[in-house]
Amino acid sequence: MPENVSTILAQSELEPKLIEEISTIGRMKKAKEGQVVISPDDQTDEIPIVLTGLLKVLRQDENGDEIFLYYLEGGETCAMSITCCIEGRRATYKVIAEEDSTLWMIPMTYMDSWIVRYPSFRRFVFNAYQLRFEEMLVAIDSIAFHKMDERLLKYLLDTKQAKGTFEINKTHEQIAKELNTSRVVISRLLKQLEKDGRIEQHRNKIEIL
Amino acid sequence: MPENVSTILAQSELEPKLIEEISTIGRMKKAKEGQVVISPDDQTDEIPIVLTGLLKVLRQDENGDEIFLYYLEGGETCAMSITCCIEGRRATYKVIAEEDSTLWMIPMTYMDSWIVRYPSFRRFVFNAYQLRFEEMLVAIDSIAFHKMDERLLKYLLDTKQAKGTFEINKTHEQIAKELNTSRVVISRLLKQLEKDGRIEQHRNKIEIL
DNA sequence: AATGCTGTGTGACAATTGTTACATCACTGA
DNA sequence: TCAGTGATGTAACAATTGTCACACAGCATT
Numbered sequence: 001m002p003e004n005v006s007t008i009l010a011q012s013e014l015e016p017k018l019i020e021e022i023s024t025i026g027r028m029k030k031a032k033e034g035q036v037v038i039s040p041d042d043q044t045d046e047i048p049i050v051l052t053g054l055l056k057v058l059r060q061d062e063n064g065d066e067i068f069l070y071y072l073e074g075g076e077t078c079a080m081s082i083t084c085c086i087e088g089r090r091a092t093y094k095v096i097a098e099e100d101s102t103l104w105m106i107p108m109t110y111m112d113s114w115i116v117r118y119p120s121f122r123r124f125v126f127n128a129y130q131l132r133f134e135e136m137l138v139a140i141d142s143i144a145f146h147k148m149d150e151r152l153l154k155y156l157l158d159t160k161q162a163k164g165t166f167e168i169n170k171t172h173e174q175i176a177k178e179l180n181t182s183r184v185v186i187s188r189l190l191k192q193l194e195k196d197g198r199i200e201q202h203r204n205k206i207e208i209l
Numbered sequence: 210m211p212e213n214v215s216t217i218l219a220q221s222e223l224e225p226k227l228i229e230e231i232s233t234i235g236r237m238k239k240a241k242e243g244q245v246v247i248s249p250d251d252q253t254d255e256i257p258i259v260l261t262g263l264l265k266v267l268r269q270d271e272n273g274d275e276i277f278l279y280y281l282e283g284g285e286t287c288a289m290s291i292t293c294c295i296e297g298r299r300a301t302y303k304v305i306a307e308e309d310s311t312l313w314m315i316p317m318t319y320m321d322s323w324i325v326r327y328p329s330f331r332r333f334v335f336n337a338y339q340l341r342f343e344e345m346l347v348a349i350d351s352i353a354f355h356k357m358d359e360r361l362l363k364y365l366l367d368t369k370q371a372k373g374t375f376e377i378n379k380t381h382e383q384i385a386k387e388l389n390t391s392r393v394v395i396s397r398l399l400k401q402l403e404k405d406g407r408i409e410q411h412r413n414k415i416e417i418l
Numbered sequence: 419a420a421t422g423c424t425g426t427g428t429g430a431c432a433a434t435t436g437t438t439a440c441a442t443c444a445c446t447g448a
Numbered sequence: 449t450c451a452g453t454g455a456t457g458t459a460a461c462a463a464t465t466g467t468c469a470c471a472c473a474g475c476a477t478t
Contacts (some may be wrong), residue, residue, distance in 0.1 A: 059346055059349055059350065059353070061350050061354050063354075065353075065354050067349065067353045067354075069349075079338070079342070080342055082335070082338075083335055083338045083339035083342060084339070086332075086335045086339070087335065087336060087339045089339060092343065092346055093346065112328070112331065115324065115325075115331065116324075116325050119321070122321065122324065123295075126291070126292055126295045126296065127296060129288070129291075129292045129338055130292035130293070130295070130296045130298060132342075133288070133289055133292060133341075133345075134301065136342075136345050136346075136349075137268055137301055137302065137345075139349065140268055140276065140278075140345075140348065140349060140352065141268065141270055143349065143352050143353050144268070144274075144276045144352050144389055145270050145272075145274050145276075145389065147463095147464070147465090148464080148465070149464095171424085171425060171426090172425075172426070173424095173425075180353055180354065181465075181466080182465085182466060182467070183425090183426090184427090184428090184465095184466075184467075184468090185464095185465065185466070185467095187425095187426060187427065187428085188427090188428085188465095190426095191426090191427070191428090201426085203424095203425065203426080203473085203474060203475085204424095204425075356433095356434070356435090357434080357435070358434095380454085380455065380456090381455075381456065382454095382455080382456095390435075390436080391435085391436060391437070392455090392456085393435095393436080393437075393438090393457090393458085394434095394435060394436070396455090396456060396457065396458085397435095397457090397458085399456095400456090400457070400458090410456085412443085412444060412445080412454095412455065412456080413454095413455075
């Protein structure tokens with residue numbers, strides 16, 4: 001898997017000159033699976049672009065309760081970081097590496113100039129916003145309009161999609177935390193999904209059929 | 210209440226020259242209380258800035274179930290419209306006038322040029338994104354982490370805040386719809402809030418104490 | 419094999435929310 | 449004044465989700 005910025009960004013719609021600039025200005029950051037990349041109240045002045053790997057974005061409240069929002073994949077950027085940086089606000093969400101990932105960190109001082117100078121960068125940024133809003137709304141749909149069994153199935157399918165594998169290596173406890181419910185509830189519903197022939201369960205592993 | 214664009218925008222942080230341009234280029238749109246301003250699947254090429262009044266933004270799914278997200282007040286803009294316009298996407302949300310309102314509609318063809326030419330406009334747009342993300346996350350908190358009684362109370366307090374009055378003229382049915390639950394549940398919880406001395410109820414009217 | 423740890427299965431019950439049904443109340447217009 | 453309509457109150461029950469308790473399974477270490 002190539003981890004060269006230019007190579008990866010070449011697949012985006014960014015202008016070559018901009019890619020050149022991004023490559024010279026940013027810095028590489030590696031995140032091990034499970035590592036917290038952004039946690040609530042962090043204040044940073046760098047905006048991350050995901051080069052390789054998979055990250056997940058969660059909302060966390062004061063009590064430590066958390067809920068899964070969406071996955072961030074290669075080539076994508078964290079729209080919320082952009083606004084936070086620009087406004088100098090603290091993060092109100094949490095980003096965790098779901099797999100070993102590499103990020104390209106851009107000092108936010110360059111953002112404004114790039115937005116002014118490169119149409120493709122404007123499109124990139126606004127596209128990021130569009131995507132994140134959309135995913136946020138889908139997350140809201142899930143939480144507001146669907147019962148736990150449907151939310152669980154959607155979560156499994158989304159995870160399968162993002163990871164590109166039929167096997168999900170998570171414990172019931174971990175899943176319960178991301179859906180903000182209890183382990184017992186997840187065990188119960190997974191057992192039902194198993195009976196319905198939608199999944200197969202093994203220790204620390206769920207196979208989607 | 211002044212409904213002159215320049216006057217109202219003068220209170221914002223936009224540059225005078227830009228305000229001048231906005232005033233000559235946009236058009237006024239009035240929305241009566243209850244009027245649907247944007248509905249799902251709409252595709253527009255105008256971005257609204259709220260001049261006066263109050264609008265509410267809702268998420269609506271395929272089944273027609275809906276849930277309240279946040280209020281849009283004077284001087285604010287609809288961040289989701291911006292991305293939708295730029296990306297040429299259809300709306301996936303609904304905006305309704307909560308009170309008689311006036312909007313200033315800007316053809317989105319000017320957006321790009323203004324973003325390039327006016328730093329204050331860039332700040333305006335990114336600030337809008339920041340605010341909306343934040344409110345969306347707060348909405349998620351509410352739905353995901355709180356029980357219906359807390360959600361209801363928060364809804365009442367938010368509404369009081371947005372309308373700037375202690376009296377809320379809504380029926381239980383209307384409130385139930387915005388919180389995606391049933392009328393009976395709302396009646397039950399409002400009665401409890403009344404017993405607790407938090408509100409007083411009259412026909413079509415709730416008074417916050 | 420014995421021990422310990424983590425993960426999963428399950429029963430029993432509580433709390434919350436959703437649903438149905440019906441009574442009553444407040445206002446409107448004939 | 450009275451019928452009609454929409455709004456609210458409430459009981460009874462169902463469905464869903466949350467909580468507690470405990471059994472047991474799989475794996476690693478000793």
